[in-house]
Amino acid sequence: NAGVTQTPKFRVLKTGQSMTLLCAQDMNHEYMYWYRQDPGMGLRLIHYSVGEGTTAKGEVPDGYNVSRLKKQNFLLGLESAAPSQTSVYFCASSRLAGGGYEQYFGPGTRLTVT
Amino acid sequence: ELKVEQNPLFLSMQEGKNYTIYCNYSTTSDRLYWYRQDPGKSLESLFVLLSNGAVKQEGRLMASLDTKARLSTLHITAAVHDLSATYFCAVDMDSSYKLIFGSGTRLLVRP
Numbered sequence: 001n002a003g004v005t006q007t008p009k010f011r012v013l014k015t016g017q018s019m020t021l022l023c024a025q026d027m028n029h030e031y032m033y034w035y036r037q038d039p040g041m042g043l044r045l046i047h048y049s050v051g052e053g054t055t056a057k058g059e060v061p062d063g064y065n066v067s068r069l070k071k072q073n074f075l076l077g078l079e080s081a082a083p084s085q086t087s088v089y090f091c092a093s094s095r096l097a098g099g100g101y102e103q104y105f106g107p108g109t110r111l112t113v114t
Numbered sequence: 115e116l117k118v119e120q121n122p123l124f125l126s127m128q129e130g131k132n133y134t135i136y137c138n139y140s141t142t143s144d145r146l147y148w149y150r151q152d153p154g155k156s157l158e159s160l161f162v163l164l165s166n167g168a169v170k171q172e173g174r175l176m177a178s179l180d181t182k183a184r185l186s187t188l189h190i191t192a193a194v195h196d197l198s199a200t201y202f203c204a205v206d207m208d209s210s211y212k213l214i215f216g217s218g219t220r221l222l223v224r225p
Binding site for chain 1: 118145147149155156157158159162164165202204206210211212213214215216217218
């Protein structure tokens with residue numbers, strides 16, 4: 001039971017390049033999320049999904065796209081990377097359990113855009 | 115708009131001392147979560163508080179929730195160096211599956 005995994009762990013991009021971050025969970029969770037974390041700040045929600053085939057915008061969606069073709073996977077795409085997207089990206093998943101939606105986090109992807 | 119504020123943002127304390135971290139939020143919610151993050155690592159769930167008056171304890175940490183005051187506290191008893199980390203609180207947005215996180219409290223426990 002691996003929980004939530006993320007690929008890759010590190011990446012360096014040049015401005016204008018594109019890439020996809022992959023998140024996978026093996027807990028059969030309905031909900032999945034992408035966050036970014038910048039130094040000295042909390043987590044900000046980029047996009048989220050409430051089930052296979054559905055996605056929705058979070059707090060800071062501009063410059064990102066997502067897809068959830070399979071329940072266990074949630075992809076985050078950057079079409080044209082910008083230095084402002086340098087950040088640590090965390091994926092999380094959750095389900096309703098005991099009245100709450102405790103989120104389980106992946107190990108993170110550290111992205112640098114030069 | 116739901117806002118979550120933590121204070122202090124940075125806390126340096128001596129081993130053996132007690133202290134409390136505060137988490138205030140701006141709208142009605144009865145579900146609050148505490149997470150721990152070690153430097154360069156991911157977030158680890160500490161406590162899930164699901165009702166007014168909820169209290170959870172694990173080792174030297176105790177969390178409580180007062181939904182009427184829109185306040186949660188994380189109390190540290192007799193701090194040890196291993197507790198050094200950043201602690202985040204998060205609140206359900208509109209009692210949904212989306213969380214809004216505070217900015218975090220960086221805790222440093224000195225010998």
